[in-house]
Amino acid sequence: MAIGRSVGIACAVGAALTSSALAYDAGTVSGGGTIEGTVVFNGVPGTRKIVPTKDVEICGGPREEALIDVGPDKGVRDAVVHLVGVGSGKAWPPASRKPELDNEKCRFVPSVQVIPAGPLDVVNKDPILHNTHGYYGKRTAFNMAQPNQNQAITADLPKAGAVKVDCDAHGWMEGWIYVVDNPYYALTGADGKFSISDVPPGEYDLVVLQSASKPVQQKVTVEASKPTTLAIELKKK
Incomplete structure (x- = not known):
């Protein structure tokens, strides 16, 4: 069982995520392996206090939100696990609908998602003004009233x-969209577990991201028709 190692410099992971020198070539994978495992956090996750200052009839009252959503067995929900720099492999999963980000009761739903590069529908489900603002780093990706x-x-x-998302009208709102250029990714469930299937045999760079944690990047070797099992521990920023 391999243990993930934290990378202290976030820009290294950012560069890996944004590198796409070659377009992804989707096809058939023969003898693909599986990368599976659990993302855990063993510390005190901490919280942030949300105090709505307007539209409280829609947004609700003060509340505490966990910075890292940790289950009873230390598994982390909504951590993104992704292989970077993959030029070819399995086909993208069929999309039942265009990716969507909803403003609902002054929260982003889903608060974390992974999507392929391309269009995203942003929907205001509340009877009040939202100004949804997304950023690649410091550069605006979209800004819509x-x-x-x-x-x-x-x-x-x-x-x-x-892509970090906030609302210029309700400053406590926060969401994350991770845009990927290949289909070798997973979003952990409530137990922190993930599985990435049909990986062509070889060595890869695996990245794990969670907004309140240090990014993790490690090498992983996949053998034909075999599982590779990882235990990845996140550390707070």
């Missing part, structure tokens, strides 16, 4: 990378 309930606007996210 949505004063009307059920108003939908399509944003374009053309490159791989982490």
Whole structure:
């Protein structure tokens, strides 16, 4: 069982995520292996206090939100596990609908998601103004005012990378969209477990991201038709 090692310099992971020198070539994988395992956090996750200052009839009252959503067995929910720099492999999973980000009760739903590069529908489900603002690092990816309930606007996210989302009208709102350029990714469940299947045999760079934790990057070797099992521990920033 391999143990993930933390990488202290976030820009190294950011560069890996955004590197896409070659377009991804989807095809058939023969003898693919599986990368599976658990992402855990053993420390005190901490919280942030949310104090809505306007539209409280929609947004609700003060509350505490965990910075890292940790289950009873230390598994981390909504950590992104991704192989970077993969030029070819399995086909993308069929999309039942265009990716969507909802403003709902002054929260982003889902708060974390992984999508392929391309369009994203941003929907205001509240009867109040939201101004949804997404950033690649410090650069604006999209910025849209949505004063009307059920108003939908399509944003374009053309490159791989982490996109932080906030609302200029409700400063406590926060969400994350991880844009990927290949289908070898997973979002951990409530137990922190993940599985990435049909990986062509070889050595890869695996990245694990969670917004309040230090990024993790490690080498992983996949053998034909065999599972590779990892235990990855996150550390707070």
